[in-house]
Amino acid sequence: MIKLIRSLGRWGLGTFERLGRGHLFLMHILAGIPGLFLRFSLVIHQVYSVGVLSLLIILISGLFVGMVLGLQGYNTLVDFGAEESLGVLVSLSLVRELGPVVSALLFAGRAGSALTAEIGLMKSTEQLSGMEMMAVDPIRRVIAPRFMAGLISMPLLAAIFSAVGIIGAFLVGHGLLGVDDGAFWSQMQAKTDFYDDIMNGVIKSVVFGFVVTWIALFEGHDATPTSEGVGRATTRTVVHSAFAILGLDFVLTALMFGDE
Amino acid sequence: MPLIKIRDLHFYRGNRAIFEGVNIDIERGKVTAIMGPSGTGKTTLLKLIGGQLRPDKGTIEVDGQNVHKLSRSDLYELRKRMGMLFQSGALLTDLTVYDNVAFPLREHTDLPESMIRDLVLMKLQAVGLRNARNLQPSELSGGMARRVALARAVALEPMMIMYDEPFTGQDPISMGTLVNLIHRMNDAMGLTSIVVSHDVAETAEIADYIYLLSGGKIIEHGSPVQLRRSGSQWVQQFMQGLPDGPVPFHYAGPEFKEDLLKPEEYA
Amino acid sequence: MMQNKSTEIIVGMFVAVGIAALFMLAMKVSNLGDFTDEAGYQVTAEFENIGGLKVRAPVTMAGVRVGRVASINLDPMTYNAEVTINMYSQFDNIPYDTSASIYTAGLLGEQYIGLVAGAEEEFLQDGDVIDLTQPALVLEQVIGQFLYSKAEGDE
Incomplete structure (x- = not known):
């Protein structure tokens, strides 16, 4: 019994220690961000590997999610004779929820795991240490640009996801199922609010981008510098990111749409 | 005055003592070797000198400055004058050989690109890899990677270089190349070199002075010739690579005979 | 490079x-896309009951959107709902005695304000009040009235 409590205590202490290190790490990154504006090409290169390389998966997933929403939504709405509302259904579910959340989950799987593996590998091959000995702060030179790139890429990817999804739903709804295109767009426009729906979706995706990139970079930087340790850190990135995204999504949704 | 002065150094990892009261002087312009069996914390010592780790007790002075009392920016200034060659080379994998050598120059100077090019080619020429400048680090052999890392370490014209196990895992030819390079760099550039290694023959060939480290303490120090003549059995075993001696071949425990007479362990 | x-x-x-x-x-x-609210002018209207009217609901005249609901408050004196409407600036010739009613779009749709033009020569200006209003139909009240009149008719 005592043993159980002790191991629980040890786990708790370990978790808090990691949390503390994670926050110090974040502070260090944030301190490095102003310097990035002098060397923005570093960030641009990272936007390429973080954002552009995630584009394909986002485009394809967005299209299919939108098409499925179109089919499912139509089948439900047609029972009420309200198939003209398909546009609203699709746009609100994509812009408010699916766009930010699904693209953040995909981002964690594609870019987050790659970031952790890359940083972990740089650590295990002494590249970070080597940089430190060359009097270059690896957090400012390597980590901060990647963080910034994640912050920039995530909202763009979420917006692309939502836009492609709406187009996919329109293709299915109008092209396949024959929903009137005027009704589709006009109802959507009437019911989707720029501030309440679209901006809140964008805010969500910025928060998710922040958290996922932070987790990915911290796990990489904190990984045990062996191939096994890096592998484990990569898994942790994906799992912890998913938890963080879904948990934060609930909190943000409650804050944004709770009082309506 | 020596370039590096280590006094009464204590360092613990958890409860395990890595160093207990180590004193080392490293003379300017000389090649000093720090040798000892695997796991005696030779790499840790280099990290302590570079300020990446903090000692639990004792001081390390580099060029008259106490490394662990310096502010962050002063430490970084000092590190610009220290080169370090990691065991793996620690080349940045997303940059070419050329960009790797140019990296410290681009980070720390505002030199125009044409001048950086001249400097990089000069350093690469010195290690014989000028024509490999467009290769990626993954295309290099281990020995070549270390030579590139050496060119990068001297790019900022440091006052000293620390070599972490430079000979480990090298074939005889690249080993010879590295021995030759370390020697030449030291003489031509007026560098101070610290070589951490357990390859006795190669190290003894280039070292002016050797410290033998074991169990957290300095066992013996002196020139290679002095060490070969040392009366200590341990030193003799290490220098000649004998399988048995003060460091026993067998892991400590009961005698073989006793174990054979105890069949109940299998029951 | x-x-x-x-x-x-x-x-x-x-x-x-x-x-x-x-x-x-x-x-x-x-x-x-139709964000021209800022440029317009504001008028207010008092309703006995606004039902489920929301801020940003459309305001139409003959089915054409002419403005949006900007804010909804409770008048502390009359206990009526005070609705502020942002009118689009191009509709600057709406008669002063225009009346406003709250309708529902479709059976379950959103509620909106419908304006019916009056006959005055003077036009609505920024800060004016629409006096003629008709409250929202609350379904329970309608059904209640219907049953009541039905019961009366039977007697």
Whole structure:
């Protein structure tokens, strides 16, 4: 019994220690961000590997999610004779929820795991240490640009996801199922609010981008510098990111749409 | 005055003592070797000198400055004058050989690109890899990677270089190349070199002075010739690579005979 | 350096596509496209009951959208709902004695304000009050009235 409590205590202490290190790490990154504006090409290169390389998966997933929403939504709405509302259904579910959340989950799987593996590998091959000995702060030179790139890429990817999804739903709804295109767009426009729906979706995706990139970079930087340790850190990135995204999504949704 | 002065150094990892009261002087312009069996914390010592780790007790002075009392920016200034060659080379994998050598120059100077090019080619020429400048680090052999890392370490014209196990895992030819390079760099550039290694023959060939480290303490120090003549059995075993001696071949425990007479362990 | 340039071009394209997607969401998907509220003028109307009317609900005249609901308050003196309407500036010739009613779009749809033009020569100005209003139909009241009159008729 005592043993159980002790191991629980040890786990708790370990978790808090990691949390503390994670926050110090974040502070260090944030301190490095102003310097990035002098060397923005570093960030641009990272936007390429973080954002552009995630584009394909986002485009394809967005299209299919939108098409499925179109089919499912139509089948439900047609029972009420309200198939003209398909546009609203699709746009609100994509812009408010699916766009930010699904693209953040995909981002964690594609870019987050790659970031952790890359940083972990740089650590295990002494590249970070080597940089430190060359009097270059690896957090400012390597980590901060990647963080910034994640912050920039995530909202763009979420917006692309939502836009492609709406187009996919329109293709299915109008092209396949024959929903009137005027009704589709006009109802959507009437019911989707720029501030309440679209901006809140964008805010969500910025928060998710922040958290996922932070987790990915911290796990990489904190990984045990062996191939096994890096592998484990990569898994942790994906799992912890998913938890963080879904948990934060609930909190943000409650804050944004709770009082309506 | 020596370039590096280590006094009464204590360092613990958890409860395990890595160093207990180590004193080392490293003379300017000389090649000093720090040798000892695997796991005696030779790499840790280099990290302590570079300020990446903090000692639990004792001081390390580099060029008259106490490394662990310096502010962050002063430490970084000092590190610009220290080169370090990691065991793996620690080349940045997303940059070419050329960009790797140019990296410290681009980070720390505002030199125009044409001048950086001249400097990089000069350093690469010195290690014989000028024509490999467009290769990626993954295309290099281990020995070549270390030579590139050496060119990068001297790019900022440091006052000293620390070599972490430079000979480990090298074939005889690249080993010879590295021995030759370390020697030449030291003489031509007026560098101070610290070589951490357990390859006795190669190290003894280039070292002016050797410290033998074991169990957290300095066992013996002196020139290679002095060490070969040392009366200590341990030193003799290490220098000649004998399988048995003060460091026993067998892991400590009961005698073989006793174990054979105890069949109940299998029951 | 060549590789550098192409990376930058691709990243530039990526950012452009992302911003275009945001722009599409803003203009095509949301109601930001008809965002002319700020330029218009404000009038208020008092209703006995507004039912389920919401801020930003459309205000129409003969089915054409002429403004939006800007805010809804409770008048502390009369206990009526005080609705502020943002009128689009191009509709600046709406008669002073126009009446306002709250309707429902379809059976289950959103509620909106419908204006019916009066006959005055004078036009509504910023800060004016619409006096003639008709409250929202609350379904329970309608059914209640219907049953009541039915019961009366039977007797």
